[in-house]
Amino acid sequence: MRSYFRNFSCFIFAITVTAFTQHSFGQNSKKEYLNRINIIQQNINKFFYVEDKGLYLETIGKHEKPFSYLWPLCALIQATNETETLGYKNTMKPVVKAINQYYTNEPPSPSYQSYINKSSRFYDDNQWIAIAYLDAYNRTKDAFYLDKSKEIYSWLLTGYDEKTGGGLYWKEDEKTSKNTCSNGPNILISLQLYKITKEKKYLDTALLVYDWTNKTLRSSEGIFYDAIKVASSKIDYATYTYNTGTMLQANALLYEITNDDKYLNEAKIIATAAEKHFYQQDKLPDHYWFNVVFMRGYLELYKIEKDLNRLNFLIKDAERIWNNERDENNLLGKGKNKSLIMQAGMLEFYARLAQLHLTKS
Incomplete structure (x- = not known):
């Protein structure tokens, strides 16, 4: 009898833990997430994709240019890689074809410009593409993705110099600032290339940029500032979720590669500080794509820790957005002028x- 009650108690405990986990973390079924993915993907194709041009609109309402700048496609290419990871077919293909129209052979090295006509090149735009392409390469082993990522990496190195002690610029033709958004992602690309090729030069680059970013742009509590102005060496103290997210992910990856506890400890410090800093009044700041880049860092740490508590606030915010910031067409974002980058951010x-x-179905 005692054995029966002990086994029954264990059974009830298991059910309770499962129910508590799903409830407390607000995690929907996989089926519900797939439903949302279908809706968002259909809306992107319906409202933003210009099929006869193979390009995308930046917003539904008024927009500065006939077609999107490159940046929203940097969000969409990563989002479609994640949908293909789930088993969707050929969602990346039209985005890759669109991105190809931004390609330029301009010296000093080929890369992608910010618009389809001759325009400025941003180091971070190219970095986001390389990150997505490296993820796609790891999934598919298609050499196109690795070759393009290496090409981007070569161009990125032209944006590094020793002014302000090191670091990469943000914009090629206006070398006025060195930003976390053009250094954190560079670390991630370098680490991914090192993991794939085992070539030490990539790890050396990652550590060089990592050390500079920490020395120059990290706050005392572990949040990362936006930029340093080159002429004055003044710090722009603005903080954005994605900047801290890339450095969180960088530390988690460095731990996975080196097994050095200092990187894991730093990742934990950043993760704890960032939730406290950015998650205010039960919500994250309004930029969905910034926030999903932020989430990538937590997911990299989750691979190591397996601590669901780290993800709770992110899951809750995703629910808040679906419930409160979705219009009658299921387009996401505040205001009437819905944007491609916000749809892509939530798709990812x-x-x-x-x-x-986290749930079975």
């Missing part, structure tokens, strides 16, 4: 949550 967000498999 829900795709990554669907990949977690």
Whole structure:
């Protein structure tokens, strides 16, 4: 009898833990996330994709240019890689074709410009593409993705110098600032290339940029500032979720590569500080794509820790957005002028949550 009650108690405890986990973390079923992914993907194709041009609109309402700048496509290419990870077919293909129209052979090295006509080149735009392409390469082993990432990496090195002690600039033709958004992602690309090729030069680059970013742009509590102005060496103290997210992910990756506890400890410090800093009044700041880049860092740490508590606030914010910031057409974002980058940000967000498999269906 005692054995029966002990076994029954264990059974009830298991059910309770499962129910508590799903309730407390607000995690939907995978089926629900897939439903949201379908809706968002259909809306992107319906409202933003210009099929006869193979390009995308930046916003539904008024827009500065006939077609999107490159930046929103940097968000969409990562989002479609995540949907293909879930088993969707050929969602990346039209985005890759669109991105190809931004390609330029301009010296000193080929890369992608900010618009389809001759325009400025941003180091971070190219970095986001390389990050997505390296993820796609790891998934598919298609050499196109690795070759393009290496090409981007070569161009990125032209944006590094020793002014302000090191670091990469943000914009090629206006070398006025060195930003976390053009250094954190560079670390991630370098680390991914090192993991794939085992060539030490990539790890050396990652550590060089990592050390400079920490020395120059890290706050005392572990949040990363926006930039340093080159002429004055003054810090722009603005903080954005994605900047801290890339450095969180960099530390987690460095731990995975080196097994050095200092990187894991730093990742934990950043993760704790960032939740406190950015998650205010039960919400994250309004930029969905910034926030999903932020989430990538937590997911990299989750691979190591397996601590669901780290993800709770991110899951809750994804629910808040779906429930409160969605219009009658299921387009996401505040205001009437819906943007491609916000749809892409949440497409990636829900795709990554669907990949977690915290629930069975």
